[in-house]
Amino acid sequence: MRYSRRYIVFVNLCAAVVSIFILAPFAWMVLASVSQPADLIARPYRWLPKHLDLGRYSDLFAGRGSDVVASFRQSLLNSTIVAGCTVVVAMAVGILGAYAFAMLRFRFRRVTLIVFLTTYMLPPIALLIPLYLIMSSLGLLDSKLGLIIIYSSYVTPFVLWILSNYFLTIPAELEEAARVDGCSRMGALFRVMLPVARPGLFATIMFAFLLVWDEFLYALIFTSTPNAQTIPVAIANFTGRYSTDFGLVAAGGLIASVPPVLLAVAFQRYVVGGLSAGAVKG
Numbered sequence: 001m002r003y004s005r006r007y008i009v010f011v012n013l014c015a016a017v018v019s020i021f022i023l024a025p026f027a028w029m030v031l032a033s034v035s036q037p038a039d040l041i042a043r044p045y046r047w048l049p050k051h052l053d054l055g056r057y058s059d060l061f062a063g064r065g066s067d068v069v070a071s072f073r074q075s076l077l078n079s080t081i082v083a084g085c086t087v088v089v090a091m092a093v094g095i096l097g098a099y100a101f102a103m104l105r106f107r108f109r110r111v112t113l114i115v116f117l118t119t120y121m122l123p124p125i126a127l128l129i130p131l132y133l134i135m136s137s138l139g140l141l142d143s144k145l146g147l148i149i150i151y152s153s154y155v156t157p158f159v160l161w162i163l164s165n166y167f168l169t170i171p172a173e174l175e176e177a178a179r180v181d182g183c184s185r186m187g188a189l190f191r192v193m194l195p196v197a198r199p200g201l202f203a204t205i206m207f208a209f210l211l212v213w214d215e216f217l218y219a220l221i222f223t224s225t226p227n228a229q230t231i232p233v234a235i236a237n238f239t240g241r242y243s244t245d246f247g248l249v250a251a252g253g254l255i256a257s258v259p260p261v262l263l264a265v266a267f268q269r270y271v272v273g274g275l276s277a278g279a280v281k282g
Contacts, residue, residue: 030250032246034049034053035053036053056245060248071229075226075229076255078229079230080259082230083213087212090159097116098162099189099193101113102167113160116156116160120161135222142224144228147223154211170197200270206267216236231256235252
């Protein structure tokens with residue numbers, strides 16, 4: 001099917017407009033991160049700074065300045081550890097659970113899956129006090145292990161829902177053929193199902209990582225020192241009591257966006273196919 005020139009021009013124009021709206025905040029963050037504080041509060045606003053100031057980046061990477069600035073690199077490491085461990089736990093549990101929900105037939109299978117999804121749909125503020133009491137009794141407050149346990153509890157239902165629907169899109173004959181050839185259920189899962197489900201796996205890994213990387217409320221409540229604080233909390237600490245360096249906040253936000261962007265670029269070819277296939281069947 002061939003499209004007319006007008007249609008192609010219209011589609012490209014719409015794509016350009018949408019791209020501008022999406023990328024404009026990031027462009028402003030880049031300019032704000034290298035602008036002088038006077039340029040950020042000048043009226044009228046100066047879109048192009050007179051002098052580029054890269055001192056904020058050197059402070060963040062070198063750990064100079066106030067305590068909150070010096071702890072930025074530690075927070076970046078904390079976020080990487082917490083997000084990575086949470087994804088590993090959620091995927092390990094979610095893959096096995098999703099395979100069972102998709103391929104096995106047992107009573108209350110659908111109801112059980114909906115119950116898991118309901119826990120994910122609950123507002124985080126509703127679980128805050130019970131989780132705080134549990135973490136306090138276990139001595140896991142202000143620790144990366146505590147955050148990993150908490151995040152795993154609500155990322156795992158998301159993984160279960162996405163992967164179970166994705167496994168339903170895979171023909172059951174593939175598993176049956178593997179079972180006929182002598183594979184056990186676990187053998188069929190790892191040798192047949194997972195290679196076929198690779199797009200859904202990568203898409204789920206990326207979105208599970210983003211859920212943890214961007215989470216702020218639990219990280220704010222359950223951590224109190226730089227030893228366990230994550231990137232969103234570290235950036236929020238840049239806001240002072242009487243003044244705020246918006247350029248420093250912008251610089252921290254840009255640095256914090258690099259790992260998710262790299263992950264999205266690496267997995268981008270799997271995202272559309274994985275999510276669209278996983279969202280069709282339910």
